[in-house]
Amino acid sequence: MSYRDLRNFTEMIRSLGFVRLVSMENFRTPNFNLVADILIWLIKRFDPEANIHEEYTSEQDRVLLVRSAAEFMALRANLILNTKRLYQADGFSVKELLKIATLLYQAQQANIDDEQNLNRPATDMIDINSHIEELKLSRELATQVTTKGASIYESLGKEVELKEERYQSVSNFLELNKVEKALKETNFATKQNIESTKGFIENVAATENSLDSKIEKKKSELERNQKRLQTLKKVRPAFLEEFEKLEVDLQMLYKDYINKTRCLCYLEQVQEENAIAEQERMFKRQRETRKMMEELQLEDARKLMEDDESLDVLADNVPQKAVGRLRTATAARARLATGRKKVYGGMNADDDSNSLDSDSEFFLDDVDGEDSSILGSNDDLKGIASESKSDQSDDDF
Amino acid sequence: MQLKIEFPRYAEHSDIVSCVSWNNTEEVLSCGDDHLLMKWNLITGDSQKVCELPNEVFPLDFHSFSRNIGGRKQTQEQLLITSSDGRFHLVGKSGRIEKSVDAHKGAVLVGQWSPDGSSLLTGGEDGNLKIWSRSGMLRSLAVQGTGVPVYSAFWSSDSTQVLYTQGKHLVIKPLTPNSKSNRWKAHDGLILKVAWDHVNGRIISGGEDCRYKVWDMYGTPIFSSLLHEHSITSLAWSPSGDLFAVGSFNTIRLCDKSGWSHCLEKPATGSLYCIAWSTDGTQLAAGCANHKLLLAHIIGRKVEWGQFEGLTTGRKSVVVHDVLSDGSDALEFSERVIHLALAYKHLVVVTTTQAYIYSTSNFNTPIIIDLREGSVSNVLLSDKHLVLVERTSLSVYNFEGRLLSSPRWASLNTATLNPSHITLGPDTIAARDQADERLIQVLDISGKDIGGPIQHSCGVMEVGLSQGGKTNLDILLAFVDKTRDLFISTVYTRPTAFRRIDKLGSIVQSFKWNSALNIIAAMQDSSLILWYYPFILFVDKRMTKKTAVIKDASEFGHRPRLMSFVDNYIGIQRSDGAIINSGVSPYVGLLHGYASTNGWKEALRLCRMVQDEALWSCLAIMATQAKDIETAETAYAAINFYDKVLYIQHIKQNPIKAVRLAEMSLLGGNIQEAEMILLQNGMIFRAIMSNINTHNWERALEIAVRHKTHIDTVLYYREKFMERLEKPETNEKFKELRANVDINAEQVEKKVAKEYEMEKEKS
Secondary structure (H helix, E strand, O other), rough: OOOHHHHHHHHHHHHHHOOOOOOOOOOOOOOOOHHHHHHHHHHHHHOOOOOEEEEEEOHHHHHHHHHHHHHHHHHHHHOOHHHHHHHHHHHHHHHHHHHHHHHHHHHHHHHHHHHHHOOOOOOOOOOOHHHHHHHHHHHHHHHHHHHHHHHHHHHHHHHHHHHHHHHHHHHHHOOOOHHHHHHHOOOHHHHHHHHHHHHHHHHHHHHHHHHHHHHHHHHHHHHHHHHHHHHHHHOOOOOOHHHHHHHHHHHHHHHHHOOOOOHHHHHHHHHHHHHHHHHHHHHHHHHHHHHHHHHHHHHHHHHHHHHHHHHHHHHHEEEEEEHHHHOOOOOHHHHHHHHHHHHHHHHHHHHHHHOOOOOOHHHHHHHHHHHHHHOHHHHHHHHHHHHHHHHHHHHOO | EEEEEOOOOOOOOOOOOEEEEOOOOOOEEEOOOEEEEEEEEOOOOEEEEEEOOOOOOOOOOOOEEEEEEOOOOEEEEEEEEEEEEOEEEEEOOOOOOEEEEOOOOOOEEEEOOOOOOOOEEEEOOOOEEEHHHOOOOEEEEEOOOOOOOOOOOEOOOOOOOOOOOOOOOEEEEOOOOOOEEEEEOOOOOOOOEEOOOOOOOOOOEEEOOOOOOEOOOOOEEEOOOOOOOOEEEEEEOOOOOOOEEEEEEEEEEEOOOOOEEEEEEEOOOEEEEEEEEEEOOEEEEEEEEOEEEEEEEEOOOEEOOOOEEEEEOOEEEEEEEOOOEEEEEEEEOOOOOEEEEEOOOOHHHHHHHHEEEEEOOOOEEEEEEEOOOOOOEEEEEEOOOOEEOOOOOOEEEEEOOOOOOOOOOOOOHHHHHOHHHEEEEEEEEEEOOOOOOOOOEEOOOOOOOOOOOEEEEEEEEEEEEOOOOOHHHHHHEEEEOOOOOOEEEOOOOOOOOOOOEEEEEOOEEEEEEEEEEOEEEEOOOOOOEEEEEEEHOOOOOHHHHHHHEEEHHHHHHOEEEEEEEOOOEEEEOOOOEEEEEEEHHHHHHHHHHHHOOOHHHHHHHHHHHHOOOOHHHHHHHHHHOOOHHHHHHHHHHHOOOOOHHHHHHHHHHHOOHHHHHHHHHHOOOOHHHHHHHHOOOHHHHHHHHHHHOOOOOOHHHHHHHOOOOOOOHHHHHHHHHHHHOOOOOOOOHHHHHHOOOOOOOOHHHHHHHHHHHHHHHHO
């Protein structure tokens, strides 16, 4: 008996899944019960149908058991067991049991390796999800069964027609060589086709891989660059502070500027308004001066008229009346003397037509000209005009 | 923490792999029933046949040992292989069998080199345990044949004891003759494997009752696992002693040192016959019954500090997670990550040849240090510095990556330096001496010795330096000795003074300094104690209890361990591995802050608001230390220390400033400082009197003689004192002077009164 045998035996029994734990010390003293248990179990593992004596209460039974087991192994597995040693049921029996266990263990090991290579992922994932998928699959299959059934029924219906054709073609004589050649050709063509497709598939996988790796690389690059960008963002460039300070200054200056422009605009507006008001006032004054001038002229005219009253009163009377009606309030004094009204009306009409003109001096000159033509007394009028001129110059400033 | 398992595919044994061992951190040696000794290189991914053993040699156990000869680089490696034919073989590095020795009847089940490499043990099926010399000569028969096979055995860390299995029992046997061995029943089934950790002294055992158990070095049970499906076939401690691996049929388990399981993997391997850890503790190899070699490395190591969390997610990657902003950074390295440390706003990642220092504010640009040797076993961080413990040296770096020094002392052997025996504080390193366990070496950052090593009366088990304080004088060293008493010692001293050491507490299982303040937390018996101001021990021992806060620790279960003490939070790990955070009053931190900036008014306001006796006591002592009379008076009044208040009032009456300062130092327990102040200010009489009042007779006489005044006064008071005690004078000096000087009591009294008057006039 050796430690190594015991160790290996316990390991094998363990991995074969023996129901109880076997200790290293179990075989130090003879222990037939355990040896018998293991022996029966091992043989049942070997062949569940095996016919061996399963009792070991009496001496006779034990001998029978050992013998039947040895016979069975010799016949089935070509293993020769030392029955004497087995019956000893101590460390030496382990050596015999180890022979059977090794056989089974190696078989299992080979099996496991195959399984691992074949369907590792399938065994790894046993959970409800896979069953759900199975359910889906079975449903699909059920529908397929019905469709297939329908198609079979249809083709069976066609059978009657096809029968004749089939017989015909069967009865036709076929040249064997030709057929073989054609078959070979098609075979070759399909093979080539398959190979090229395989090549394509492989290429696809390769390109996919390379693309994947490229994507990965780009991603990591992107990430790195983003990080760098962030750090760069965090860093403040030189002169930024100065720049910000200047920006604030500029803002202030701009505000100042806006303020000043607004003031300027306002002032300009005020100035304009003032100028307009000034102009109006000037016009007003001009008008007044003109009025005064007219009055003066009227005065002069009245004086003249008083001289020629007897000559002109009748001739000018009618038009003078119409005008006089319009201007009742303004010429209260004129109503007193009928002769005065006539002259006034004539002058007024002239004045209206000229008031559109803004140039006062020009207008005055015109008046002069007209008046002179109408009135024919240049000397007096000139004197008045010069007077109004001097008035105007005063108003201008 | 997890195991990531892989099976190298490039080669295979053709039979059971029964033994594995690490050649260095990247190379594994394996041996199996196919008689091949194979070498697997993990980096290049190839394997190599070292030698083929003779056909009759079936290896059962395997232990390699490398020893330094003379120079640094030269190492001699020797493999010890035991085989089933009752012999053991010594194999050289090249694979040549140098010696084969007939050792036992039956198989030799275990063989191991002693930690110092001077001898080796073998245990066999015949129940003998033998000790052999290095060359294979029989030294002693440690255990004589009981007939029960010795399935496993282990050396103790100091090579003076041997632990072995005997059926269901474990035995610790000292090798000195006539000494009694410690034997206890450990399992209900046969014990197959045992391992003894050399760092914490813990023992793990596993056997056919399908359990593994953890014991301490005296055989007290710490942990017993659940029932497994199959017997436990292999066990191994990691080199740092904080993890161990357990192997069983189709099972590998990674466990914490207190026994609970980090992770469980079920690879289809059959039984694992042997587990071996690499020296850096990040990888392990195991030999499987299905002819394969299992390699695993540990991922998911986690470090935490404040809001940051570091996690190794793969062999070469670390993810740092910021809890507050929920952002995370993935760090990739070109080499394997060996060590990870996160503290004081810095993350240090050590790979096989480099160390990366990251600041927590920026994880993009690390500072990279090239390691000198490339095998870091420990990393210590403090506020400004980091210490790398490499195989043969210590190196101190700052966080800019500059090497500051490589401290050394005579007995330093960094390869076996226990992490709990070294500590790093601000500008200071302290470590327990490896040759004499009662000594603590204290060095500053530049590697210079500070005032010699600290000598303690018995073995020191754990050391810790405080992290807070404004000046070097505030740095305190705490240590726990073999009897689990916690002591506090000052590190730097004023030029004339001595180091002071005093006991703070007893039955302390573990302790931790706060990360920024001089507050110490300790697990004492079954409660958690916080000493808010440990320095008080040197000021007024009576008040120590007043500044301590005791919390009931029953919620932390059995054997809790202090893991961290950062800011206001204490992290406590329960024996089942759960980490519990416990809060600490934030006011203490505030008070320390005010005291360090002399904000006494604010401190007073805070104490009035909180109305906590412990805080008041802290404030009283802090103010006394800082010689702030008013604050101290208020604080003492608040905790009903009338005597102190009265004394302070007495001090206040004294008009001379120097005297006041001296009296305050006396109140603070600094007799030497008080004397120094008085002497410097020319108040010799006062200095003598203060020494007389503190019964420091010899010093009083010394001052008097040196300044040639008041010798008679000293003698007079001494006489009075001896009379009161009714004892004769025994001191030679006093006797001698007594003969020469005659004393007139009246005159002395007059002289003393005159001195006091003169003092008053001066002021």
